[in-house]
Amino acid sequence: MVVVSDAGPLISLALIDHLGLLEALYGEVVICETVWREVSRHIERFNIPQIYTLESRVRPLSGENTFENGEAPLL
Secondary structure, three states: OEEEOOHHHHHHHHHOOOOHHHHHHHOEEEEEHHHHHHHHHOHHHHOOHHHHHHHHHEEOOOOOOOOOOOOOOOO
16 A cells, blocks of 8 residues: 655654654555655754654645645545
């Protein structure tokens, strides 16, 4: 299973030193570049250098941003 997460859960899991839960629960974890930029801005502020273990999971994602036109994404 692949999970593309937003920054909040990644920062929270890093703060409690449980980033490994993502891989344990979901197997493959992919983070889009935008989320990585947001997460990496907080590494020094929250003293969470362990989040660098996720850097190899950052992938460019492309596609239409359906939120810009007010539509909800199809699940």
